[in-house]
Amino acid sequence: MSEFVLEARGITKRFPGVVANDHVDFNLRPGEIHALLGENGAGKSTLMNIIYGLYQPDEGEILINGQPVTIRGPHDAIRQGIGMVHQHFMLIPVFTVAENLVLGAEITRGPMLDLEQARAVVRRLSDEYGLHVDPDARVEDLPVGVQQRVEILKALYREARILILDEPTAVLTPQEVEDLFRIMRGLTERGVGIIFITHKLKEVLAIADRITVMRRGKVVGTTTPEQTDERGLAAMMVGREVVLEVEKGPAHPGEVVLEVRDLVVEEHGVPVVNGVSLQVRAGEILGIAGVQGNGQTELAEALTGLRRPDRGTLILNGQEMPFEDARILIENGLAHIPEDRQKHGLVMPFSVADNLVLCTYYKPPFAKGLQRQPQAILENAERLIEQFDVRTSGPLAPVATLSGGNQQKVIVAREFSRPVRFLLANQPTRGLDVGSIEYIHKRIIEMRDQGVAVLLISAELDEIMSLADRIAVMYEGQIVAEVDAAEADKTTLGIWMAGGEKESAAATLA
Amino acid sequence: MRSVILSVTAVVLALLIGAGILALSGASPVAAYTALAQGAFGDAQAWQRTLEKATPLVFSGLAVAFAFKAGLFNIGAQGQLLLGAITAAAVGFGVEGLPAFIHAPLALLAGAAAGAAFAAIAGALKVYTGAHEVITTIMLNYIAINLTDYLADGPWKDTSPGNIVARTPRILDTAMLPTWGPIPSGFVLSVLLAGVIYWLLWKTTFGFEIRTVGQNRHAARYAGMRVARTVILTMLISGLFAGLGGAVETQGVVGRYQPGFNVGLGFEGITIALLAKTHPFGVIPAALLVGAMKAGSSQMQFVADVPKEIIDVIQALILFFIAAEFLLRRLLHLQPEAGEEQLVLSTGWGSGE
Amino acid sequence: MNPWRTLWQNNRGKLIAAAVLVVAVFAAYARNPQIVEAVLASSLRQSIPLVLGALCGLIGERSGIINIGIEGQMLLAAFVAFLVNVRTGNLLLATVSGVLVGAVLGFFLAFMSVSLRIDQIIGGTVINMLAFGLTGYFYQVGLVTKGKFTPIAIPGLADIPVLGAMFFRNPPLTYLTLVLIFVVQFLLYYTPWGLRTRAVGEHPRAADTVGIDVYKMRYMNVTLAGMLAGLAGAYLTLEAVGSFERGMTNGRGFVALAVMIFGRWNPILSWGAALLFGFATALQTQLQFMRAVRIPHQFIGMLPYLLTIIVLAGVGGRTRPPAAVGQPYVKE
Incomplete structure (x- = not known):
């Protein structure tokens, strides 16, 4: 058995005019939160889309539990135990929570959808992981923080062992971020490995076990919160010293x-x-x-x-x-x-x-x-x-x-x-x-x-x-x-x- | 240049498949196409026929292409053309005692106005109620067919002895448009109009508004443009071209309004506009091509015994290959140019956005 | 969520209006049973191609594909069904051919919209033009029909006053259509296929990320939907008219789209809308026939088209089409 639940080796992906991923190595242990940090356009999303099967890499391989696998699409990714919460939620706004949960892996009774069963699953998973949502609520009526829980529930329903969270905190209040972190820790205790994609330094330092930084399609390095600080991470991310504070003088308001x-x-x-x-x-x-x-x-x-x-x-x-x-x-x-x-x-x-x-x-x-x-x-x-x-x-x-x-x-x-x-x-x-x-x-x-x-x-x-x-x-x-x-x-x-x-x-x- | 290659390829492929259909149905493609070409370009008379057939097509092609620029699909060019034709006829036979230099333009203007008003209905419906112009203009086509039939069979009917069909009287000579050699003056008018449209679209602020609305309605509103007004005006002008086309047909070729006038559902205008890549100057050769097919189709039917409806099939195939740019580019190994203007008509379907 | 309750909540006004209409019909029946039965039966007949077209349109749009080629699908299917009937005299075979033609054109639309990413409105126009051209080209004058479907009275039910004449003395394709309306309703709202179809039309990327093959769903649904348009065409030549004329669909394919929008992309509501259109047509024909009104026939002929415009103007902007309709889906 491999030490890593997921391993990406030498991933390269080229788009016309750019190399989005240039021989990228990345791995994840069970029960670990591994942050992937980088600026917009650094190649984080490309890497995750490759792991989730939305893109095919030009070079490199992906191993799940030490076994090389080919992930041709989200279908394969789901089968390999990978779940992904996209930055823009992948929920059908006019469907209920229960309908969204089972979409693509429906519970049936004969030829019919069994939504009663789906509701029961929502309730069971909600209780188990402390993610409370009403199974009959229409997704478009829910606040974004709750929609995110629905996304996480979707991954859990599909028995994900690897959870990719793409910029999950961008839409949350600081308190909701705290809640999310609590949920994430709960998941890792049950052995789920989490890849946490972000460009926010403070959050990385607060929650991650390991941090990998990407810049311009390449991995710059991997570190831990103990070994670094905000300034160090920012320098790795941008490749130069960054002024973190905006310089501005006092305002002189007029009419x-x-x-x-x-x-x-x-x-x-x-x-x-x-x-x-x-x-x-x-x-x-x-x-x-x-x-x-x-x-x-x-x-x-x-x-x-x-x-x-x-x-x-x-x-x-x-x-x-x-x-x-x-x-x-x-x-x-x-x-x-x-x-x-x-x-x-x-x-x-x-x-x-x-x-x-x-x-x-x-x-x-x-x-x-x-x-x-x-x-x-x-x-x-x-x-x-x-x-x-x-x-x-x-x-x-x-x-x-x-x-x-x-x-x-x-x-x-x-x-x-x-x-x-x-x-x-x-x-x-x-x-x-x-x-x-x-x-x-x-x-x-x-x-x-x-x-x-x-x-x-x-x-x-x-x-x-x-x-x-x-x-x-x-x-x-x-x-x-x-x-x-x-x-x-x-x-x-x-x-x-x-x-x-x-x-x-x-x-x-x- | 690239768009010319794409258009020519589309025509060639359509003709090839058309030949396949001819062969399958037991006709000789070579004989059919030869007869078609003969009928379209064989002699001066054939040329005149081609130009006559092409003239209303330039107008309807311009009408459709112009509306496309604002992201509007005017499938109703046919209905607007019919109303323009019958209105011009009414002015042509009904108004007496005017000199030709007033009477003919007056009839033209009346036809243009009728087409414009009819198209503006669809524009206003889109803006104020969100009803998509694709369905409303088609419905207006059917209404126009019924309305013109009523007028030609009722109040404006030709009451001369022996007439039993629904048609108007002949228009007065003062309302007729001249033909110079093989060239109908209406054709010249249509070419001039293409120039005016080019100027309007690319050299004026109004044209800038139309193109902005067509490419990005949201950005147009952001920039403070009056989107609703632009949509209605664009439809109105588009209908004006179509109505003018009908008037020219009445005053230049037929001499009255009669049934069977330009049958079809105005699909030719769509093929021509897309074949021209919605450019006003491209409309002229595209209309000439389709006009030639129409002009030659009778001879083809007579000589090669091929139903002339084959040219409708060929037109549909041209439209398909033109629209299937994706496919053609692959075949020809052409890269799309970055930031090329896109023709998107299916936004706002049913939602009024 | 109970779809029936939602249905009621969203359409209270229309349902009440329908109830009033039903009462009015019974009142009229008390005065003149024959005419009322004739008008109602005619309403249903007029509604059949419209509701089939609307079902075709709504399955497509629920999966994210606009289909303005329904007119062409109906026309070519009507033509082929007629030809097969003339050649073989086998009505069943003729029906199946019409349905297959609809499916082939549906597949072609899917090919254009999904694989070639042609603007869907242009794609539908291509189908319409092709159908007009092909039927015109292959049409021969003087073909003689070999009969058409005849009504089958359902014993017992056919004798119910009003409803019997309307629903239980019909030819087979009408019965089939009535069943299909409920089948599509069931499939759309109570089965995994329906859930996936609606997901693909609302948010294809989301559907993709849970492993649903968006392209396959769209191909399959637009092809299946094409069968319904094909059936509508077969209905016209094999059951309603008995022969073929050029352009005989007369815009029904487009009117069907208005019916679909008026019916909020819902099969049963669309049937209600189709009945309304059918009723309007049947009523004006009857009035004309009885010389109750003296209007030139051309104005009567305009009515369905005017009604379509009025309906579209009335509901436009206030209904909510599937969110992703008309947009080609490009996999990342």
Whole structure:
């Protein structure tokens, strides 16, 4: 019997233009938590997708309990005892918990589904592992923390001995992270080996038995929490010393630029933004913290003209703004870094130059009457590419050919190159590498220092805490608390994010 | 260049499979295709026939291609064309005493307006109710067929003695469009229109809005564009082209509205638009090709005894191979160009998004 | 979750309207039994191709594939079924041929959507054009039919007032369709196949990660669904009309999609929607026949198409189609 329940040897995977995994070795012992740490794009997900059979490696082999195996797809992976909780949950939103649990491995009675049996299994596993969920709840109605439990239950139902958790903490409150860690320890006590993928250093040090760091497709090294610290891990991860703190001076707030009064956004008759009032002053950053899915997206859409609120008032520079009219907001000084840059922020097949005038294409110098002015559009692009250091083969290259970080720079360049009074940055650094994150943070602080009112929405509590001057916490569509960033601490924010003491207790029981 | 290779390959493959079907059904593909080519290009008269057949096809091809640019699928070009044709006929026979330089354009405009209004219904339905234009424009096609049949058999019926079919009277000479040598003036008009569309799409801010809406509706809203207005206007303009095509057919070729006018469900426009890779200049050769097949099909039926519906099959095959780019690229070892514009029509199906 | 309860909760308005309609029908029956029976029987006949088309559409869409080629599937199946009947005089063989043609075209749609990743709306258009072209090309004037399916009265049940005439004096394909509606309902909501089908249409990647072969499911379902469209075609030539005419489907394949949407992608509700369409058609024919209304026949002819537009406009944006419908699935 091998010491390792899982072993990957010399895994290489090439994609057009990149080597995503370059002779990667990785192993896992039973009952161990082995963290896989690396930046976005370091190759962690590729490796896990190979282990789970979603990709086939170009070179290398995978051994389960010392035996070489070929994993052609998730079906094989499941048979080998591998379970995976993906970063974006793989649950069917309109199905119940029980239906999701058995999907693909259904319990039947004759030709029929036996959902009664499935419910019983949910209850049994819930009790056994302390993961409480209602088998009849529809998944889309559940908070993300509970959805994650459903994912773990799915793996346990399939008798997984190896559990891969891909960025499991990204969507959780600090308290939910604690719960998850408790669950993870419970699983390891029963001999389940866990691969914990993350880019968060503190969490790795708190929970992992071993830590393997990847950078640019290669394994940089394997260590343990005892042998290293945050600074050491960060250096391994990025390959240079990293400034962990964002440098920023004190804020000098001026007049109120954005005022929102009693904003209500309903979806299917249910308020998802429920009476939000807030003010952002010139020269300050208001951060909105909260677990994903508590109305931040809808709030941002309402404030940027993408969605019609059902009630409320929106005042920019002292003037009341019409609803659902992005053009008027933009002309009154709105800049918007959208949550989903490929969906809202860019037209992928269009050139960098066209994307850089996406909001101003109709104005001089980019248009004279109905006629577009290609020369002016091109010059504008050349200037901004230079100024914002966008890496592209040229202004006429389709923006789809750029890397994620450079695509985000195109958006930032476009939005910051107009006269801006109010900046709404929604998840501005999601999915970017450390270099790009530092760059975007610096630019946002520059905007603040130039007197722009900034509203920053982020699910990354660390980002909010390091950038914001004031922090508001959003929970179930409401602003439940607002504090000065200097007075904020992670535990209190976490409790608010979960809806206060009472509510968080209830959530654990649900 | 690559898109030309892909289009030519699609046509060749479709013709080959068409030949296979001909052979299977006991006809001689060589004889059939020879007769087809003869009928389309054999002499000056054949050329004129081809150009006449191609003219409404350029219009409907432009109509479909233009709507594609905004991500809209106007399967209703046929219905818009019918309404344009009958409205132009009504103005052509009903308005008297005008000089030709006013009467003919007036009839053209009336036809264009009818097509535009009819298409705008589908645009408005999509924007305000979320009803997908694919179904609504097809339903509007059937409604147009019934409506034109009613008009041609009722209020606008040709009451001259001996007429029993549902058709309008002949239009006045002042409403007829001239033919210069073998070239119908309507064809010239369609080519000019392709130029106008090119300018509109790529040189104007409105065109930028249309293309943005077509490629990424969300980004268009983000940028403050009026998506609803753009969708309705695009449908309206698309219908305007189709209506104009109908008017040109009435005023340039048939001289009245009569049954059997351009039968089919407007599928030709779709094939042509896709064969042209939705580019207005590509529409002209694509329409000429399909027009030639239509022009030559009678001769093929007569000489080679092959039902002319084979050209519908060939058109369907062209559409298939054009759409199956994935397959063709493999066959030809062509890499897709990075960030190439995609034609996606199936988003928002049933959900109104 | 009890699907019946969900059904009731989501469709209270429609179900109440249906109940009112039923009461109205019985009231009318008291006045003139023959006409009411005729209209109802005709409603059911008109609804058969629509509900089969809708079942075909909903199985496809539940698996994530839009099928606008139903019209073409019906047309070519109707044609082939007719030809086989003319050649052999064997109605059963003719039906089976029609069903197979539907399946072949369904498989072709799956090939285009799944393997070639052609935009599904274009793929469906290809099928429609092919069917129009092929039927036109191979159509010969003067073929004489060898008879059609005749009604079989079910002893006992056929004599029930109203319902007997409507449901129990029908030709075999009608009975088959009525059974199929409930079979599809059962399969979709009570079997592993149904659970997987719905999963593949909602979130194919999630289905893939639990080991379900998305491509296989889509191929299989669109092919099976094609059989239903094929059956609808066979119904038209072998049971309803008895012969073939060019373009005889007259947009029924598209109307069926509206029926499917109105029926919220649910077999039984779609049947209700199809009956509504059938009722509208039957009623106007009857009114026309009785000269109760004097409207040009062309306007009467427009009715089903207008009704389709009205229904789509009425429910559009307020229904929830399967989340992944229309999107090609690309394995990582």
